[in-house]
Amino acid sequence: MVLSSIITVKNLRFGYPKNEVLKGIDLTLHDNELVCLLGVNGAGKSTLLKCILGILKHQSGNISYGNVAQAINVGDGNTSSQSISSEDLDPMQMARYMSYVPQSVKSSFSIDVYDTIMLGRRPYIGWSISELDREIVSKTIEFLNLEDFAFRKFNQLSGGERQRVIIGKAIAQSPRVFVLDEPTSDLDLKNQIQVMKKLKILVSDENSPKAALVAIHDINMAARFADRILLMSDGEIIAGGTPRDVLTPENIQKVFGVTSDVIESQEDNRFWIHVKDEIGGELEDKHVIWEHQNNEDEG
Amino acid sequence: MNPLSEQHILKSRNQIKSIVLLGVTTFVLALIAMGQGPYEKLDIWTTAKMIFGFETPTSTEHSIIWRIRFPRILMAIVGGVALATAGALMQGCLGNPLVSPLTLGVASGAALGAAVAIMLGFSIIGGPLAIIGNAFLFALIVVFIIIQLGSTHSVSAESYILVGIAITFIAGAITSVLNYFATDEQVSQLMHWSFGSLGRVDRDTALFLTIPVVFLVPLALKWSWDLNALSVGGDEFAISTGVNPAGFRKIVLVLSALLTALVISFTGLIGFVGLAAPHMARVIVGNDFRKLIPSSAIFGAFLMLFADTLGRTLFAPIIIPVGVMLSVIGGPFFMYLLIRSKGR
Numbered sequence: 001m002v003l004s005s006i007i008t009v010k011n012l013r014f015g016y017p018k019n020e021v022l023k024g025i026d027l028t029l030h031d032n033e034l035v036c037l038l039g040v041n042g043a044g045k046s047t048l049l050k051c052i053l054g055i056l057k058h059q060s061g062n063i064s065y066g067n068v069a070q071a072i073n074v075g076d077g078n079t080s081s082q083s084i085s086s087e088d089l090d091p092m093q094m095a096r097y098m099s100y101v102p103q104s105v106k107s108s109f110s111i112d113v114y115d116t117i118m119l120g121r122r123p124y125i126g127w128s129i130s131e132l133d134r135e136i137v138s139k140t141i142e143f144l145n146l147e148d149f150a151f152r153k154f155n156q157l158s159g160g161e162r163q164r165v166i167i168g169k170a171i172a173q174s175p176r177v178f179v180l181d182e183p184t185s186d187l188d189l190k191n192q193i194q195v196m197k198k199l200k201i202l203v204s205d206e207n208s209p210k211a212a213l214v215a216i217h218d219i220n221m222a223a224r225f226a227d228r229i230l231l232m233s234d235g236e237i238i239a240g241g242t243p244r245d246v247l248t249p250e251n252i253q254k255v256f257g258v259t260s261d262v263i264e265s266q267e268d269n270r271f272w273i274h275v276k277d278e279i280g281g282e283l284e285d286k287h288v289i290w291e292h293q294n295n296e297d298e299g
Numbered sequence: 300m301n302p303l304s305e306q307h308i309l310k311s312r313n314q315i316k317s318i319v320l321l322g323v324t325t326f327v328l329a330l331i332a333m334g335q336g337p338y339e340k341l342d343i344w345t346t347a348k349m350i351f352g353f354e355t356p357t358s359t360e361h362s363i364i365w366r367i368r369f370p371r372i373l374m375a376i377v378g379g380v381a382l383a384t385a386g387a388l389m390q391g392c393l394g395n396p397l398v399s400p401l402t403l404g405v406a407s408g409a410a411l412g413a414a415v416a417i418m419l420g421f422s423i424i425g426g427p428l429a430i431i432g433n434a435f436l437f438a439l440i441v442v443f444i445i446i447q448l449g450s451t452h453s454v455s456a457e458s459y460i461l462v463g464i465a466i467t468f469i470a471g472a473i474t475s476v477l478n479y480f481a482t483d484e485q486v487s488q489l490m491h492w493s494f495g496s497l498g499r500v501d502r503d504t505a506l507f508l509t510i511p512v513v514f515l516v517p518l519a520l521k522w523s524w525d526l527n528a529l530s531v532g533g534d535e536f537a538i539s540t541g542v543n544p545a546g547f548r549k550i551v552l553v554l555s556a557l558l559t560a561l562v563i564s565f566t567g568l569i570g571f572v573g574l575a576a577p578h579m580a581r582v583i584v585g586n587d588f589r590k591l592i593p594s595s596a597i598f599g600a601f602l603m604l605f606a607d608t609l610g611r612t613l614f615a616p617i618i619i620p621v622g623v624m625l626s627v628i629g630g631p632f633f634m635y636l637l638i639r640s641k642g643r
Contacts, residue, residue, distance in 0.1 A: 054538070055538050055539075091538060091542065094541070095540050095541035096541075100538075100539035102532070102535050105532035105536050106534075107530070107532060107533070108394035108395065108396070108530045109531070109581075110530075110586060111585060111586045111587045112310075112587070119527060119528050120540065122528060122540045123541040127521060127523075131300075134304040134307060135301060138304045139301070142301075151307075153585075154531060166536075
């Protein structure tokens with residue numbers, strides 16, 4: 001099978017004065033692929049996602065979206081197989097192509113969960129809601145088991161419930177690409193697995209090609225669900241490939257500064273990472289400084 | 300059909316019913332207000348019959364109804380709709396429940412304009428419209444500052460509010476200085492302007508002010524999806540649903556401020572309705588702007604009519620200005636609603 005690329009990022013750079021966040025990122029996202037982005041806090045994962053979404057404007061490099069014209073019904077038939085650069089899309093077209101689950105939302109006034117998920121249909125709606133839009137939203141609510149609070153106010157929900165609602169909004173948006181920034185950070189164990197499983201179902205459907213780019217902290221969740229893993233460190237992607245290729249003790253030590261073992265499952269083909277301990281004894285160093293300061297105070 | 304879809308339609312219908320009921324109530328209140336006045340033969344019932352053509356008015360009665368009472372009632376409705384819609388829009392796009400149409404400093408600008416006209420005798424237009432013209436000009440300067448601010452890179456919702464507060468302080472300080480050197484008569488004239496009254500508007504002006512309001516309300520309704528996205532999830536969330544927050548915020552604020560400037564130049568300072576009407580509407584229909592905007596608009600008209608009618612009749616023939624009456628009766632009602640809705 002020939003994989004068609006739906007997002008191509010070339011030599012992407014982004015930064016603030018005196019602080020370069022992304023230092024030349026190259027990545028390609030293909031159809032039917034769930035890609036996890038791993039890295040420490042401040043490695044540039046969220047910034048990369050926001051650049052791809054057009055929320056942040058990158059300073060140099062190029063982002064192009066393949067088959068975008070076909071996906072969102074713009075342009076004539078001839079352009080359908082060409083890729084389009086991020087500058088050529090308006091926000092509404094971007095929203096039909098990619099949906100986003102931010103790390104957190106800043107809610108000032110809240111509406112019903114049902115209407116919140118309906119916002120995912122906004123790129124398709126003029127003003128009034130069609131029967132199809134309602135159908136999609138209702139099905140999304142059932143898909144994510146949100147029926148119990150479909151008509152409760154968004155801000156009356158717990159953090160984890162809210163996160164699932166925002167994921168619902170992203171699904172109702174029927175995009176080509178899901179861009180999710182730590183979508184499981186507030187979820188309990190069962191819901192973490194469920195959300196990732198459902199995402200995998202959506203992405204694996206070969207009749208409607210989709211892909212997902214997920215920034216995530218849980219390396220075992222990534223090991224289990226990702227088709228590919230990109231390991232980010234200090235604004236660069238330092239390793240990319242299948243979970244088995246990328247999640248080696250050496251790579252994990254290099255990026256996260258912890259020692260680990262890869263443990264093979266006896267029953268199936270799965271493996272997981274057993275994280276052992278941090279390297280370098282930073283805590284001891286801090287302790288020394290602390291004592292030192294105390295001594296100075298006394299002196 | 301999916302039971303969830305059905306439930307959504309049902310809930311939506313019930314909310315629309317509430318809005319229609321609110322509209323009918325406001326219309327009845329307007330008819331009642333038309334029947335109030337010192338000319339006792341034109342009571343509520345007779346006036347209503349004459350309005351709907353069941354009885355033919357004499358030419359005096361016709362003049363009283365259409366030249367004296369109608370402009371005032373129309374101005375109450377138009378002013379209420381304009382200020383309440385502007386309030387709902389601004390609260391939504393700045394994501395802040397404390398915002399009112401006066402937050403951006405438009406009112407302080409207008410007051411300064413009025414003070415300059417009264418105390419320095421300087422005005423862009425002479426004659427009876429001197430104060431109104433000046434108030435509008437100075438409010439426009441504030442709108443211009445807002446446009447400039449909106450054009451700067453990455454301006455946040457907070458910056459708009461802070462700049463509004465700064466404008467309020469600066470304009471307020473200059474007005475105070477003018478007050479300090481003014482004669483007693485000038486001070487009372489400014490005081491009188493700032494009270495907020497519907498009595499200064501003739502029929503043509505009221506009809507003229509209706510035009511922008513008729514345009515703004517449908518536009519505001521069209522914006523309701525973007526307002527929902529912004530208020531539910533903030534800027535980044537809104538971008539992901541296809542909104543351009545910076546551009547959207549700028550156009551919404553400029554149009555709201557313009558409309559506010561237009562209304563308060565004629566009526567004086569009426570601030571409360573723009574803050575309270577959207578919150579009262581929220582208690583009934585919630586935060587969905589597709590329903591919040593029409594119900595805020597109707598609540599605005601209702602509040603203005605109610606306050607003005609009470610102000611005219613309570614101590615007749617003394618008329619209490621609508622701005623004062625609004626705060627006196629609206630304030631406690633507003634607090635009651637907020638306490639009740641928080642308790643649920």
